[in-house]
Amino acid sequence: MRGRCRTAWGRAGTWHGRPPVAVRLGAVAVALGTTAALAPGQAALAAARAPGTTLAPSPYAFADGAQSIDGARSTADAPLLKPGTPYKSSLPSNGKVNYSLQLDAVSNAYVSVTAVPSPGSSVSVIDGIKVSVQDAEGVSCSVDTASFGAARSPHPIAAWGMRERSPAKPLCREAGTYYVSVERVDPDGEGSSPDAWDLELVATTEPPTAKTGATSAPEAWDSASPQPLQGQAERRRGGAGFAAATPLDQGVWRDDIRPGQTLFYEVPVDWGRQLHVTADLGSSDSTGTGYTPDALDLALYNPARGPVADVGVGYDGDQKSGSLPPLPPVDHANRYAVTRQVSAVRFAGSYYLVAHLSESVADSFGDGPFPMTLRVRVDGTAQAGPAYAGESAPKDVFEVTDEDREAAAEGVAAGDDTVMRAVAVGGIGTGSALLVGLGVWTLVARRRPAA
Known part of the structure; x- marks a missing residue:
């Protein structure tokens, strides 16, 4: 998941958090000369963004560094989801898969589940996913569903579950273990393929307010x-x-x-x-x-x-x-x-x-x-x-930072960070590519004060 912490420069000229736009633009220029060194998925992403390129519809791009986990059939074996960490999992055509959360007694918690049907699969009109959250006693905290609709076209869809601390909701208020269950809505419906679906899960926590509003x-x-x-x-x-x-x-x-x-x-x-x-x-x-x-x-x-x-x-x-x-x-x-x-x-x-x-x-x-x-x-x-x-987890997710405004104005996608990491790992390849990147960085830095 893309971080939303403000950029802070360190003592040795390094940065903590997401680098400034000028630095990212320089890195992208460097990456233009090193696309061949990228992993296949990263190269496809870079190619898909090149003007004039025509490619078949791309598969879903999971969060960089998403941890792979297996949902459990029984809540007793449910793996733990840590707020702020993206996960990749799988959903069989029938039955539930379960995950767990460890929550305090004051924060709100949200779990978003994105279902990604396999390429070439088919779905019914009402097919989709159902996400529910329960406490350790089996009390229901929330239920949400998402479906593909009349077009019956398989594509990524998302539903969420939540544990809310609200005066209007007396249940699910205690600290402890909570369980997130995910299942297909209509796995045996007419036209639905029995294939397993990929899942991306992200848990987010929201702290209480300092004053009652x-x-x-x-x-x-x-x-x-x-x-x-x-x-x-x-x-x-x-x-x-x-x-x-x-x-x-x-x-x-x-x-x-x-x-x-x-x-x-x-x-x-x-x-x-x-x-x-x-x-x-x-x-x-x-x-x-x-x-x-x-x-x-x-x-x-x-x-x-x-x-x-x-x-x-x-x-x-x-x-x-x-x-x-x-x-x-x-x-x-x-x-x-x-x-x-x-x-x-x-x-x-x-x-x-x-x-x-x-x-x-x-x-x-x-x-x-x-x-x-x-x-x-x-x-x-x-x-x-x-x-x-x-603080929320991930940090700053419930606010608009200066970096967010800058990114929206510049149109710099979060995927550029992936390119930067690939370049760092794979090496530059040629000194000329490095010089091009530094040149773009310098040009942007000079133009910004004038603008």
């Missing part, structure tokens, strides 16, 4: 849908997973998407600000005919990777458009709302946009790619958030 959701907020943002679109290539999501600021962004492909983006949204997103799918240049319901699926997830809202855009070859439903300004008290799309907008941080184009679009209109435009609008004035009595 509102205990009910805001009653009034502007729920009108504003005019979608207009203007010339700027190109930004989406990432292949949550950890590799491409940062976006407010603006009009253009990308190309192929049938079966899923693209990830992240938008920093501060306390008090309100997010509006519209997705446009351009017309086809083929002579094909037909109609695909929910051809373009656009889903929004909060900083804990919890589902917020989604919209499906049907496609018949002509340009189509769809907007996420109106969302409230980010507010700590939204968690007390009844509806999920309000309750989930409960903390500041990076909100994830996940776009998927159904495989069946190719049956009528070819392999594409198809032009997609994201119109991202962030209204309102940033406000001070609640004073937390402690």
Whole structure:
């Protein structure tokens, strides 16, 4: 998972946390001369981001350094999930797999589970995953499901479980062991493949607030849908997973998407600000005919990777458009709302946009790619958030840092850190590549004060 700690320079000219944008740009320039030295998956990612490159839809990009674990059939053998650490696991077609959490008596805890069906598999309309959390006594703390929808196109989907400390929820309040269970929703449904699915799991903890705040959701907020943002679109290539999501600021962004492909983006949204997103799918240049319901699926997830809202855009070859439903300004008290799309907008941080184009679009209109435009609008004035009595895990996940704003403005994807590590391990290869990288670094550093 991409860290969100502010950059701090050490004594010997080293940095702690994620390096500044200028340094990352220099490293990317170095990496251009050393792509052959990268691991196959990293080379594919680098190639996919090269202008003019056409590749088949990429597989899901798991968090760099994700630990592999096996979920247990019995809770007695459930492996421990440490908050802030990404994990890779597997989900069989039938039955539950279980994981455990060790929680204190004051923090909120969230576990996001991303299911990744194997390439070439098939799913039913209601197939998906179910994530539930229980305490040591078997008391249910939460249940959430996610499905593939009418398009029946297999792609990464995410659901979350939670242990909340709330005056309105007297259960699941004690410190101790909690269990996270994951299972298929409709494994034997018509059209569902019996293949195992890959899983990515991330647990996040949220400390209590230092002072007692509102205990009910805001009653009034502007729920009108504003005019979608207009203007010339700027190109930004989406990432292949949550950890590799491409940062976006407010603006009009253009990308190309192929049938079966899923693209990830992240938008920093501060306390008090309100997010509006519209997705446009351009017309086809083929002579094909037909109609695909929910051809373009656009889903929004909060900083804990919890589902917020989604919209499906049907496609018949002509340009189509769809907007996420109106969302409230980010507010700590939204968690007390009844509806999920309000309750989930409960903390500041990076909100994830996940776009998927159904495989069946190719049956009528070819392999594409198809032009997609994201119109991202962030209204309102940033406000001070609640004073937390402690730190979240991972650190700073529930706030918008200067680094987040810089990344969104520059469009520097989290995957660049992977490239940097690969270069560090594999070696530079040639001195000229190093000089190119240093030259870019120096140029950016000189231009920034003038800008």
